[in-house]
Amino acid sequence: MTTLWERSRQVAVQAILDTAVRLFAEQGYEQTTIAQIAREAGISQRSLFRYFGTKEDLVCGDQEALGELLKRTVEQQPAGMSAWDALRAGFEVVLTANHPPERALELSRLIFETPSLRARYIEKRLRWQAELVPVVRARLGNGPGHPAPDTQARAIVATVFACIDTATELWAGHDGRIDLADLYDQCLAAVRNHG
Numbered sequence: 001m002t003t004l005w006e007r008s009r010q011v012a013v014q015a016i017l018d019t020a021v022r023l024f025a026e027q028g029y030e031q032t033t034i035a036q037i038a039r040e041a042g043i044s045q046r047s048l049f050r051y052f053g054t055k056e057d058l059v060c061g062d063q064e065a066l067g068e069l070l071k072r073t074v075e076q077q078p079a080g081m082s083a084w085d086a087l088r089a090g091f092e093v094v095l096t097a098n099h100p101p102e103r104a105l106e107l108s109r110l111i112f113e114t115p116s117l118r119a120r121y122i123e124k125r126l127r128w129q130a131e132l133v134p135v136v137r138a139r140l141g142n143g144p145g146h147p148a149p150d151t152q153a154r155a156i157v158a159t160v161f162a163c164i165d166t167a168t169e170l171w172a173g174h175d176g177r178i179d180l181a182d183l184y185d186q187c188l189a190a191v192r193n194h195g
Contacts, residue, residue, distance in 0.1 A: 020058040029114045063124040108172040163187035
């Protein structure tokens with residue numbers, strides 16, 4: 001059960017996000033200042049920073065927490081599930097963790113259309129990949145204590161990330177009219193079935 005404080009915090013976060021996304025759409029990410037967002041949301045800059053550590057967090061969310069959620073979800077998948085399917089299950093959870101599809105679409109567009117956001121996005125995703133390699137290596141191994149080679153785990157993780165990023169960019173480019181999971185499956189099939 002959520003407390004009154006938690007519900008109040010959720011309402012405040014949503015109001016700030018709504019304001020920020022509207023301003024980013026109207027005048028661009030780079031041209032929008034934290035002071036403008038705070039003023040239009042009716043809070044101080046200091047209060048805004050209590051909810052969001054940086055301006056980029058307004059768009060990208062708490063990437064550390066999302067990375068942990070992804071890793072934990074992949075780890076919790078049944079032992080017999082392939083690494084490919086475990087990573088897909090992890091991304092399904094992460095993609096719906098913070099925002100409804102409409103907001104995720106708006107934020108994805110911002111990320112892919114703003115070079116500075118895209119650079120930070122890629123930087124954080126590289127950290128996620130590094131954290132997932134040992135998880136995938138263990139899943140690919142020949143039983144406990146016998147992990148698979150690092151090369152195989154790194155290649156699978158990098159391929160999945162490339163496919164999810166390509167699918168997300170296509171999804172945003174088509175205004176969300178194509179199912180994101182279907183796009184991901186098509187991207188992965190293109191890579192895995194190429195021969």
